[in-house]
Amino acid sequence: MSGYTQTLAGQRWHFKDLKEVMAKASPLRSGDQLAGIAAQTDVERVAAQMTLAELPLNTFLHQALIPYEQDEVTRLILDTHNAAAFAPVSHLTVGDFRNWLLCEQADEASLKALASGLTPEMVAAVSKLMRVQDLVLVAQKIRVVTQFRNTLGLRGHLATRLQPNHPTDDPAGIAASLLDGLLYGNGDAVIGINPATDNPSAIRDLLDMLDAIRQRYQIPTQSCVLTHITTTLQAIEQGAPVDLVFQSIAGTEAANASFGVNLALLQEGYEAGLSLKRGTLGQNLMYFETGQGSALSANAHHGLDQQSCEARAYAVARQFKPLLVNSVVGFIGPEYLYNGKQIIRAGLEDHFCAKLLGVPMGCDICYTNHAEADQDDMDTLLTLLGTAGVNFIMGVPGADDIMLNYQSTSFHDALYLRQLLGLAPAPEFADWLAQQEILQQQGQRLTLSQSLPKLFAPALNH
Amino acid sequence: MAQHPEIPLSVSSPVTKNPWQALRQLTSARIALGRAGTSLPTQAQLEFQLAHAAARDAVHQSLAIELLAKQIRALGLPLLQLHSAASDRQSYLQRPDLGRQLDAASAQQLEHYAQQHTNQNYDLALVIADGLSALAVERHALPVLKLIQERCGSEGWSLSPIALVEQGRVAIADDIGQRLKARMSVILLGERPGLSSPDSLGLYFTYNPQIGCTDAQRNCISNIRQDGLSYPLTVHRLLGLIREADRRQCSGVTLKDDTQLPQLSTSGHHKNFLLP
Known part of the structure; x- marks a missing residue:
């Protein structure tokens, strides 16, 4: 038999x-x-x-x-x-x-x-x-270090993606969340917006805005507008300031097709990003998001279990030497990961598999309101991933993403891990935070400014 | 009560407030929350828990179906009360496939209706389903429906009876649209509740609805609620989609709504204070 x-x-x-x-x-x-x-x-x-x-x-x-x-x-x-x-x-x-x-x-x-x-x-x-x-x-034995304008993934460090989303992409609303995040020491992995629309001119406006803010305040980080790779390619052609090229990916050709991508298109996006030569320390510039269940949800899983499908997405990712990859573990909903227990296990599996394959893995530690999960579950996964050496987590104001309608980790959550485990931001970003008197960290001792840092006082006082 | 001699009468709060609280006017995001040490202060923590509890309740609350049915009939619209193949919330949450199809009784009811109205040609099949937030449907479905009824009336488009579906997902409109032989379908249903928006309504539009249509063949208008997309703008965008779909004989990703988005995304925008 x-x-x-x-x-x-x-x-x-x-x-x-x-x-x-x-x-x-x-x-x-x-x-x-x-x-x-x-x-x-x-x-x-x-x-x-x-x-x-x-x-x-x-x-x-x-x-x-x-x-x-x-x-x-x-x-x-x-x-x-x-x-x-x-x-x-x-x-x-x-x-x-x-x-x-x-x-x-x-x-x-x-x-x-x-x-x-x-x-x-x-x-x-x-x-x-x-x-x-x-x-x-x-x-935690493994380190995958990547560079663009700073250095991510070093032992003893933890980075955050500052995610200042707004339901209508209002520039002032985005700026308010962005500043809040910076003042809580977040944003070294990337300042990355999920736009409310994929309208090309709106995307261009957001790219210009993020780049102008980064340059004006000389923030040693990178920016990204998380739109479809074809929209980013179009923006690059039109001369927009694109640091990172983003795309959601999955572990089968058919699931990627449902996202409107294939390996050739990802290669084209990668090369277009490289052609801009915007990285100062390194040229890792792809940003990928993944998540268990995406192949099944597109009916593109070939009868393969969702965790194996997910691991295959990391082979796609590593082909393009990414700066950042993260599983958006609890976003997909209870049909795929029913409760806190399943989300926690999946987040740890994704991180483990990606790291073994040499992928610079972060995690969007998250859940939706229709899953059987809550903040206690997220704290558990956060703490476990911190000890496992995760490259980066998300920083969302108060853990509540008002555009995508789900709960991720907050700016405060990152500070909790820094304090608990003595994990510092990316070295270049940590230096900037210290110089601007926003956050000084020595091991597990964190000192946050009580008053408004000088750099940002003029913007708030006029 | 005796005071400890070393503790001053007015003890300062252990919470460090953020001097940028004025920025809260610019966004509903949870910014400038302050901190206790580096952690979330008690008040912000409890506010979050309350919002999460409200969103959880919205997911599990069942639709007040009789009241809504009465209100729809009061608009002079015929009504079909249907149920998906997901028997309850538990099954709805774990089996999206069941939420996309009608249960046997509803399928039969719809077949029967279609047989009795074989001469009817509908431009638009209109479906209302609870989705993930009955609260959203109870608050917003009726006013949106009313506007659709008015505008479609003046365009001369014919509407199907309103299909009111319990435990329904987006694709159930394909099933209904196909059985009613409608040229297009519109479904209004509760979106997954956000912490700050437990009552957000979504609208999905499909040209030539057929069982097995994929999401790539639909257009979505989301975030319909008090602080989100207004009812008139929702219906304005829907009419734009219907006209364009009619002209191009398709809907979905190929139907770019370039024309309407700038209007939406720039309305009421504030200047970015971080830049000159």
């Missing part, structure tokens, strides 16, 4: 193919149930995990979960696989790969060297055998 079998206490479990083993080995989540591919019982799940643990890691090099001929993401993954980098773990089973990752020889240097030898399917597989503490412990 083809497929895989596992006998537990006299009961025989059969899985018809590798895809079914992966789906049934996934810790419970509503999206896999919605797709009809989740394990039916807890014991079936463990039977699938035991089956998975016994498989050689190189199984994933020989069996494509989504056919090579049908999917350009599969082709990208297999064509760019680095066999030499894979060598140190090529003899291991998935179960022993977990053991290897937890041991001392898996350190910052060896994991960095391994990244291009791993495929998304391998890291997704091993993550399914891991508990939360494993996902945290292994991820």
